[in-house]
Amino acid sequence: xxxxxxxxxxxxxxxxxxxxxxxxxxxxxxxxxxxxxxxxxxxxxxxxxxxxxxxxxxxxxxxxxxxxxxxxxxxxxxxxxxxxxxxxxxxxxxxxxxxxxxxxxxxxxxxxxxxxxxxxxxxxxxxxxxxxxxxxxxxxxxxxxxxxxxxxxxxxxxxxxxxxxxxxxxxxxxxxxxxxxxxxxxxxxxxxxxxxxxxxxxxxxxxxxxxxxxxxxxxxxxxxxxxxxxxxxxxxxxxxxxxxxxxxxxxxxxxxxx
Amino acid sequence: xxxxxxxxxxxxxxxxxxxxxxxxxxxxxxxxxxxxxxxxxxxxxxxxxxxxxxxxxxxxxxxxxxxxxxxxxxxxxxxxxxxxxxxxxxxxxxxxxxxxxxxxxxxx
Numbered sequence: 001x002x003x004x005x006x007x008x009x010x011x012x013x014x015x016x017x018x019x020x021x022x023x024x025x026x027x028x029x030x031x032x033x034x035x036x037x038x039x040x041x042x043x044x045x046x047x048x049x050x051x052x053x054x055x056x057x058x059x060x061x062x063x064x065x066x067x068x069x070x071x072x073x074x075x076x077x078x079x080x081x082x083x084x085x086x087x088x089x090x091x092x093x094x095x096x097x098x099x100x101x102x103x104x105x106x107x108x109x110x111x112x113x114x115x116x117x118x119x120x121x122x123x124x125x126x127x128x129x130x131x132x133x134x135x136x137x138x139x140x141x142x143x144x145x146x147x148x149x150x151x152x153x154x155x156x157x158x159x160x161x162x163x164x165x166x167x168x169x170x171x172x173x174x175x176x177x178x179x180x181x182x183x184x185x186x187x188x189x190x191x192x193x194x195x196x197x198x199x200x201x202x203x204x205x206x207x208x209x210x211x212x213x214x215x216x217x218x219x220x221x222x223x224x225x226x227x228x229x230x231x232x233x234x235x236x237x238x239x240x241x242x243x244x245x246x247x248x249x250x251x252x253x254x255x256x257x258x
Numbered sequence: 259x260x261x262x263x264x265x266x267x268x269x270x271x272x273x274x275x276x277x278x279x280x281x282x283x284x285x286x287x288x289x290x291x292x293x294x295x296x297x298x299x300x301x302x303x304x305x306x307x308x309x310x311x312x313x314x315x316x317x318x319x320x321x322x323x324x325x326x327x328x329x330x331x332x333x334x335x336x337x338x339x340x341x342x343x344x345x346x347x348x349x350x351x352x353x354x355x356x357x358x359x360x361x362x363x364x365x366x
Contacts, residue, residue: 011285028283029297031301039265043313043344044343045289045311045342047297071289071290079365205340
């Protein structure tokens, strides 16, 4: 039976993505490692600060898995949320799992934690690149209703493999942000067709920003994650130059506004 | 001075008689608009201890009624229930509390 990835919570996705009952969580909710900032602003905390991290088996391979909870503050990255991700990635350098799988769903930095969140995102990016440099593939899955935006959009593009569904979206600035800063003539955030043909999963896959487009189905994400294991894509000067050439070619074919 | 932006905390204690079999902490729900998370953990006492943190201030009487109804349905002993709330309605709170208990194995 098809189970919608988009409609699952972070914990449900992990339970269904990994081999049955194989997930072992680090810093679980009972540890109550929550944001030091939110209560001061009158915002309730979440016992896991909106991110679940741990180790699991994926098709018999030991992997590190993590999942952001889009239902809590849009998956926003705060100080603790970011620190959990960084510690999890650094532990991967020591334990060398077969892969690191991040189920990203985030609007980006949690504005309540502004600079702490920005620093956290930069640390996550650094940690992702360190894991890649160690030859461990980092696989990012995007299929939640909140998409993957802001700093987490940057983190996603630092990964070896990016898997997205048509429901998923990936970008730096979200539609409302672009409209607010450049005006509705530049980008109408209520134009759903426009939103989906710029940030939507199919558009991203066809323009080469994602490696795989899968159905909105947890089993499809699981199969894609398994396929991506043991396929590290080292970050080399040659791969960077190829990326720059791809971006230059895309820019050359982009019609510019007068 | 009351701080209108602060979280309201509440605590309720009940005597119970149904001790769940040994269990790992159960978490249900997600804190978000109109929803809440509930965690139930084993505790070394014979009571049902309920702690609530909520962003919606001034509803203590309603929380007291909802939690009392919950306890009358389950009579749990030796558990700590913790709630992080972001404006859930009483019906949603009741459903989530029952969902959490459904995740426990309670001896008859």
